[in-house]
Amino acid sequence: xxxxxxxxxxxxxxxxxxxxxxxQKRLNHYIKFEIEVINDIKNAKNVSENxxxxxxxxxxxKRILPTDQLILLDEQGEGFRSVAFSRFLxxxxxxxxxxxxxxIGGPYGFSEAVYxxxxxxxxxxxxxxxxxxxxxxxxxxxxxxxxxLRNEPYHHE
Numbered sequence: 001x002x003x004x005x006x007x008x009x010x011x012x013x014x015x016x017x018x019x020x021x022x023x024q025k026r027l028n029h030y031i032k033f034e035i036e037v038i039n040d041i042k043n044a045k046n047v048s049e050n051x052x053x054x055x056x057x058x059x060x061x062k063r064i065l066p067t068d069q070l071i072l073l074d075e076q077g078e079g080f081r082s083v084a085f086s087r088f089l090x091x092x093x094x095x096x097x098x099x100x101x102x103x104i105g106g107p108y109g110f111s112e113a114v115y116x117x118x119x120x121x122x123x124x125x126x127x128x129x130x131x132x133x134x135x136x137x138x139x140x141x142x143x144x145x146x147x148x149l150r151n152e153p154y155h156h157e
Contacts, residue, residue, distance in 0.1 A: 001031065001032075001092065001093050001096075001097055001098065001099065001100060002031070002032040002033070002034075002098065002099045002100070003031055003032070003033045003034075003099070003100045003101075003102065003142060004033070004034050004035070004036055004068075004099060004100070004101045004102070005033075005034070005035045005036070005101075005102050005103075005104070005135065005138060005139065006036050006038065006060060006063060006101055006102070006103045006104070007035065007036070007037050007038065007103075007104045007131070007135055008037075008038050008040065008056055008059075008060075008104065008105060008106040008131070009037070009038075009039070009040040009106070009131065010037055010039075010040075011132045011135060012132065013132055016132050016133065016135070016136055019136050020035070020135055020136050020139055023136070023139040023140050023142075023143050024139055026143050027139060027142055027143045027146065030143070030146035030147075030150070031142075031146060033139075033142070035135070035139075036063060038056070038059045038060065038063070040106075041055050041056060041106070049108040050108075052106060052107075052108055053105075053106065053108050053109060053110065053111045054111050054113075056105065056106045056110075056111065057110060057111025057112075057113050057114045058111075058113075060103055060105070060110075060114050061113060061114060061117060063101075064101060064117065065098075065099065067097075067098045067099065068097075068098070068099045068100070068101045069092065069097045069099070069100050069101065069119045069120075070101050070103065070114075070117050070118045070119050071100060071101065071102045071103070071118070071119060071120045071121070071122055072102075072103050072105070072110055072114065072115070072118045072120070072121045072122070073102055073103065073104050073105075073121075073122055073123070073124060073134060073138060074105075074109070074110065074121040074122070074123060075123055075126075075128070076121060076123065077120070077121030077122040077123040078120070078121065078122055078123065079122075079123045079124075079125075079126070080122065082141065082144050082145065082148065082155055083148055083155075083157065085122075085141060085144075085145050086144070086145035086146075086148035086149050088122075089142070089145045089146075089149070090149055102122075102138055102142075104131055104134050104135060104138070105131075106131075107131065124137050124138060124141065125137075
């Protein structure tokens with residue numbers, strides 16, 4: 001199985017980008033993983049929130065293959081402790097999915113079309129974080145899940 005993280009907009013903070021790259025490199029020792037960035041909507045200030053969600057949604061759906069499993073990182077999603085998240089990931093791996101795609105939406109969330117295509121929604125916290133920080137958190141949690149599944153000493157309960 002391959003995992004893709006699909007995001008809207010670049011990570012502007014160099015420190016965050018370096019941390020993301022570090023965990024991405026670590027994660028690639030366990031599983032094929034890539035981050036795909038969708039450019040921000042041009043002239044977003046001139047469109048409504050709903051129009052922006054629709055435009056971003058269309059760009060997201062263009063990058064989803066029919067065989068992909070789409071997991072939205074959404075504040076209304078299911079929350080997991082790290083061990084439970086690793087079991088969630090293991091079930092996906094065992095189901096012979098070719099590609100699992102985690103998506104971080106734009107500032108206003110996802111369009112209805114994206115919600116309809118989603119196989120699951122996952123929340124990383126009840127708190128609100130910047131979209132750039134969420135990228136780091138999900139890559140670190142994916143890495144953590146892989147170390148848990150291999151009984152390696154990275155995670156402590």
